[in-house]
Amino acid sequence: MNHDELEKELTALGSRWPAPSVKDKVIARIAREPAPPIRRRGLRVGVWLTAASLLLAAIFAVALTLTRPHTLHAQVVADLNGASAAHITISALDQRGVRSQADIWYSRARGFRVQTPEETTVDDGRQQWTWRTAGAGPDQIVSRRASPGTAEMISGMFSFENAPADWPRQRSSEHDREVAGVECEAFVVQPPPQMTLSDDGLTFVPERHPPRLIVLRDPRQRIVGIEEQRQVDGRWQSGRQIAIEYDAEVRAEKFVADFPAGWRVVDASGVLEERFPLPRALATAEAGGLLFAVHEAFRGADDTWYVVSSVRGTPEYLKSHPPQPRRLNLQTVVLDVAGQVASPGIVNDRMHRAVMASAEMDGVQYLWWLAVRRRQFTVENGVRRPFQYASPSLESEPGRLSLELWANYRGAQASQLPPHVKLAVPLQPAAEVLSFTEMAALVRRDVTRLKAAGAVIGLLGEIKGNVVGHLDIETATDADIVSSMSSQVGWMREFDEVKPIDASTPLSPPAAK
Amino acid sequence: MLTDAELVNLVRAGDHLAFAELVGRYERAVWTRVWHVVGNYHAAQDATQDTFLEAFRSLGQLRRPESFGLWLMRTAHREALRTARRMRRTATFDDAPAEMAVAAPCDDLTEDSARLLSSVGGLPDHERTVVALRYFDGYSVAKIARLTHRPVGTVTKQLSRALERLRSVLREVNT
Numbered sequence: 232m233n234h235d236e237l238e239k240e241l242t243a244l245g246s247r248w249p250a251p252s253v254k255d256k257v258i259a260r261i262a263r264e265p266a267p268p269i270r271r272r273g274l275r276v277g278v279w280l281t282a283a284s285l286l287l288a289a290i291f292a293v294a295l296t297l298t299r300p301h302t303l304h305a306q307v308v309a310d311l312n313g314a315s316a317a318h319i320t321i322s323a324l325d326q327r328g329v330r331s332q333a334d335i336w337y338s339r340a341r342g343f344r345v346q347t348p349e350e351t352t353v354d355d356g357r358q359q360w361t362w363r364t365a366g367a368g369p370d371q372i373v374s375r376r377a378s379p380g381t382a383e384m385i386s387g388m389f390s391f392e393n394a395p396a397d398w399p400r401q402r403s404s405e406h407d408r409e410v411a412g413v414e415c416e417a418f419v420v421q422p423p424p425q426m427t428l429s430d431d432g433l434t435f436v437p438e439r440h441p442p443r444l445i446v447l448r449d450p451r452q453r454i455v456g457i458e459e460q461r462q463v464d465g466r467w468q469s470g471r472q473i474a475i476e477y478d479a480e481v482r483a484e485k486f487v488a489d490f491p492a493g494w495r496v497v498d499a500s501g502v503l504e505e506r507f508p509l510p511r512a513l514a515t516a517e518a519g520g521l522l523f524a525v526h527e528a529f530r531g532a533d534d535t536w537y538v539v540s541s542v543r544g545t546p547e548y549l550k551s552h553p554p555q556p557r558r559l560n561l562q563t564v565v566l567d568v569a570g571q572v573a574s575p576g577i578v579n580d581r582m583h584r585a586v587m588a589s590a591e592m593d594g595v596q597y598l599w600w601l602a603v604r605r606r607q608f609t610v611e612n613g614v615r616r617p618f619q620y621a622s623p624s625l626e627s628e629p630g631r632l633s634l635e636l637w638a639n640y641r642g643a644q645a646s647q648l649p650p651h652v653k654l655a656v657p658l659q660p661a662a663e664v665l666s667f668t669e670m671a672a673l674v675r676r677d678v679t680r681l682k683a684a685g686a687v688i689g690l691l692g693e694i695k696g697n698v699v700g701h702l703d704i705e706t707a708t709d710a711d712i713v714s715s716m717s718s719q720v721g722w723m724r725e726f727d728e729v730k731p732i733d734a735s736t737p738l739s740p741p742a743a744k
Numbered sequence: 745m746l747t748d749a750e751l752v753n754l755v756r757a758g759d760h761l762a763f764a765e766l767v768g769r770y771e772r773a774v775w776t777r778v779w780h781v782v783g784n785y786h787a788a789q790d791a792t793q794d795t796f797l798e799a800f801r802s803l804g805q806l807r808r809p810e811s812f813g814l815w816l817m818r819t820a821h822r823e824a825l826r827t828a829r830r831m832r833r834t835a836t837f838d839d840a841p842a843e844m845a846v847a848a849p850c851d852d853l854t855e856d857s858a859r860l861l862s863s864v865g866g867l868p869d870h871e872r873t874v875v876a877l878r879y880f881d882g883y884s885v886a887k888i889a890r891l892t893h894r895p896v897g898t899v900t901k902q903l904s905r906a907l908e909r910l911r912s913v914l915r916e917v918n919t
Contacts, residue, residue: 249857250788250792253767262760264800267804
């Protein structure tokens with residue numbers, strides 16, 4: 232079949248087409264159907280773009296989840312760093328049930344100002360000043376130190392550093408509310424159940440008032456509110472509340488260190504090391520990765536010795552056990568390494584310990600205390616008499632004090648046995664004998680200075696009914712400290728009574744075999 | 745005479761009769777294709793109807809209306825395969841189209857015509873379309889070019905290649 236023949240055959244096939252037309256049947260079948268829906272390219276592109284956008288959003292959300300900070304602390308730092316300014320309010324109930332408020336004004340360009348009823352802190356990003364807000368107090372001191380970092384410090388004030396790295400959080404629309412004119416989403420963050428000691432102190436029981444956090448997030452995913460609640464009698468009661476207004480208008484004068492004129496500015500950076508330089512310590516000794524040091528030792532009256540000692544981690548210990556920062560309040564963070572026992576008690580058969588004050592800063596703990604020679608006695612016919620085998624003086628040789636220092640680990644090592652050292656400390660010849668009043672003056676001078684520098688201070692008061700009281704550093708006088716010392720020494724010496732064994736008292740019978 | 749693209753747009757606008765024009769223009773090409781696949785007259789009739797029905801319902805998805813013919817051929821092929829599956833013919837129809845078609849000629853066709861028809865059904869889609877339009881429906885090459893938005897030279901070449909292919913196929917069948 233050639234080309235022409237094929238064409239003819241094909242044409243013939245068309246003219247006698249074997250199948251009837253389906254046109255009418257098809258039209259009949261589609262007659263009741265609507266016009267085919269048009270899916271324009273633009274629409275398709277739109278659909279694809281929408282799908283792609285959704286996919287990208289999902290990927291971004293996952294990436295955001297993976298890359299976003301995993302703790303409230305880190306998230307607030309990121310949010311603050313992304314804002315030009317912010318006004319933060321933190322309120323909490325005090326022990327009397329009265330709500331007090333702290334204000335924080337933050338500017339990325341200028342720094343921040345923290346104002347509490349007690350203290351004011353201004354940080355310009357390079358330096359930080361802190362002074363008392365309410366009244367001048369006994370000392371008109373402004374503490375100045377290097378800025379620790381603005382956003383980090385502010386968010387650290389929230390004390391939620393570890394939340395909610397692995398805490399479950401749930402969307403809670405019932406807590407949604409408007410913040411600064413913006414509708415915000417609420418999440419409930421549930422800390423893991425905590426166990427506490429039972430009332431009898433014998434067992435651990437679930438926390439009686441479990442807490443939870445209500446976290447508010449604005450449409451830009453920024454944390455704008457955190458409320459701590461505790462469950463009491465089945466109802467959630469509000470505790471600490473934090474509100475963050477990002478990009479708030481903050482006046483420039485908020486970032487001026489406007490402390491009262493005439494106040495003395497103390498450089499807090501290294502103030503403890505300056506006051507008690509380790510290289511000039513009277514004696515040092517290491518035990519269990521801790522370095523003990525005695526910085527001052529004076530002979531006191533009535534077989535007592537005034538001692539200032541410290542404990543810190545050795546470089547090797549700190550490297551193997553990095554201390555975790557623990558925030559105590561708005562301005563104060565401590566590094567938990569170790570601490571000497573800061574309460575009165577019997578140290579050994581030769582020595583008691585009466586404690587005046589403690590201070591902590593930068594992972595180092597200092598203790599102002601009295602080494603008290605034990606003076607055992609007997610009571611015969613209602614009259615006290617010195618025990619014939621009384622403990623020797625703590626001065627093993629003239630001018631050389633024998634001390635035993637103990638410390639407890641803190642942080643992850645807290646369960647380890649407390650290390651201790653024995654030191655022979657040369658007494659300082661500055662004064663022959665210090666009176667309690669002179670000792671109190673030394674203590675108060677030191678702790679006031681260190682408090683202004685940002686150290687955590689504890690000042691012990693009198694013992695009443697076997698309970699040690701505490702003094703307020705802002706209001707305590709030398710006399711208060713002297714009373715504390717006297718009451719502690721008197722209380723401890725009651726333990727020095729030696730009760731002679733009556734020879735006629737039968738021993739327990741031997742166990743039957 | 746309206747082009748394929750113009751008819752498609754009319755159908756999309758709700759003009760069902762415009763679709764009738766498209767059916768008339770391509771039904772023989774479609775029938776040839778599905779008959780080549782299914783090898784059964786009645787099944788080819790049903791598959792042809794189903795092809796146009798499916799094409800009408802899917803016309804909104806056609807991105808280039810000027811490519812309606814080619815797009816319809818693909819729809820026909822899918823419908824033919826679907827019909828064939830329904831007939832439980834699980835063999836690969838494309839592998840032996842001519843033999844199957846020859847084995848089941850319709851009553852109105854001579855054996856040679858059936859063989860030729862089946863051979864046309866086995867042509868590539870674009871070649872089958874122009875062959876059907878040119879010989880079965882009597883359109884000129886220029887009109888085919890206009891209706892299908894193809895250059896005249898392209899249509900001519902496709903026709904030439906299709907005829908050469910058919911001659912080759914028919915020669916093999918006859919030997």
